[in-house]
Amino acid sequence: EVKLLESGGTLVKPGGSLRLSCEGSGFTFKNTAMAWVRQAPGRGLQWVSTIRANVDLTYYADSVKGRFTISRDDSKNMVFLQMSSLRADDTAVYYCAKYGLATIRSYYGVDAWGQGTTVTVSS
Amino acid sequence: SYEVTQPPSVSVSPGQTARIACSGNDLIDKDVCWYQQKTGQSPVLIIYQNVVRPSGIPERFSASTSGNVATLAISGALPVDEADYYCQAWVDRTVVFGGGTKLTVL
Numbered sequence: 001e002v003k004l005l006e007s008g009g010t011l012v013k014p015g016g017s018l019r020l021s022c023e024g025s026g027f028t029f030k031n032t033a034m035a036w037v038r039q040a041p042g043r044g045l046q047w048v049s050t051i052r053a054n055v056d057l058t059y060y061a062d063s064v065k066g067r068f069t070i071s072r073d074d075s076k077n078m079v080f081l082q083m084s085s086l087r088a089d090d091t092a093v094y095y096c097a098k099y100g101l102a103t104i105r106s107y108y109g110v111d112a113w114g115q116g117t118t119v120t121v122s123s
Numbered sequence: 124s125y126e127v128t129q130p131p132s133v134s135v136s137p138g139q140t141a142r143i144a145c146s147g148n149d150l151i152d153k154d155v156c157w158y159q160q161k162t163g164q165s166p167v168l169i170i171y172q173n174v175v176r177p178s179g180i181p182e183r184f185s186a187s188t189s190g191n192v193a194t195l196a197i198s199g200a201l202p203v204d205e206a207d208y209y210c211q212a213w214v215d216r217t218v219v220f221g222g223g224t225k226l227t228v229l
Contacts (some may be wrong), residue, residue, distance in 0.1 A: 035218065045158070045166065045209050047218035059216050062124065095165060106154040107214035109171035116165060 002026040002112045005097045009117030010088055020081040020117055022096030030054070030074040031096050033099040033107060036081045038092035051079060053102075064090075071085070084118075086121045125214045129221040135228055141192075141197040144222045145210030148191060155193045156211045157186055159204075166209065170195065200228045 008020040022034070036048040049070040050059045058070050069082040079096060095118040100108030127147035135141040145155065153185035168177055170186040173193070185200045197204055205228050210221040 037218075037220075044207075044223040045160075045211075045220040047220060050218065052214070061217070100168075100171065103154070103172075106172075108175075109168040109177075109211075110166070111154040111168050111171075111177065112160070112167040113167075 002098065004112055004114035006094065006096045006114045006117040009045065009094060011120045011122065013123050014087060014121055016086050016121070017082070017084040018086065018119060019095055020083070020096075020119070022079045022114060024077045024079070024096075027098065027112075029072045029077040033102065034070075034079040035070060035097040035110065036070065036079075037095045037097050037110070037113075038090075038119075039095070040089070040092040043092075046092075049081065050099075052110060072094060083119070086119075088121050091119060091121045124221050125212070125217075127210055127212050127219055127221040128194075129208075129210060129224045131222070132225045132227065134198045135197075135226070137202060137228055139201050141200045141204070141226055141228070143195045143197075143208050143210075143226065145193040145195070145221050146191050147212055147219075148194075150191050150193055151188050153214060154210045155186070155188055156213075158194045158209045158211065159206045160209065161206045161218065169208075185188055194209075197226070200226075202228050 003025045006022045035050045051070045067085045072079045095116045096114035097110040098112040100111040158166040160166040207223045
């Protein structure tokens with residue numbers, strides 16, 4: 001059974017930093033692209049970042065570029081999101097997301113989601 | 124930046140077919156996924172590669188794309204299908220979600 005377990009969400013002040021973690025199990029983590037997707041209270045899903053498997057390539061939404069860094073530790077089956085210069089509009093539930101099989105131009109969807117970890121940015 | 128647009132809400136009576144549209148420029152040229160999210164739960168993938176249902180997703184869920192519009196259809200909608208539905212497109216190595224559509228079945 002595929003499982004994704006996030007941790008690290010908490011209350012942080014504007015301008016502060018935070019690192020989210022996600023541990024994956026039940027699949028071959030090192031061969032799987034991973035992502036973070038967030039959902040602000042009462043709002044829709046917003047993609048944050050992707051990290052590919054087996055290559056040192058990462059992608060970011062414009063709203064977090066330069067402030068957030070995604071990384072992975074395949075030896076521990078974990079993916080991380082380092083967040084800095086946090087703003088009130090970064091307040092959201094952050095989901096760890098597993099991509100399905102890769103194709104030439106995309107993936108077979110986000111085929112597994114964690115339960116989410118809540119980040120609240122407020123003074 | 125690329126955007127995909129969904130209607131905020133769709134209502135349907137039980138047993139009818141619900142259709143949720145997702146529009147975006149040249150969407151026919153992109154791979155589209157659909158997700159279902161029930162209140163308080165994480166999203167679930169229900170369609171990938173425009174038309175493919177993952178294992179375990181009921182056959183009443185189907186999707187198609189024509190031109191600039193992708194459509195999710197739920198045949199014989201059930202009260203259990205009440206949820207938010209999101210389309211998602213893969214665009215130049217980024218991921219774009221629609222704003223979501225709240226489906227009401229009553």
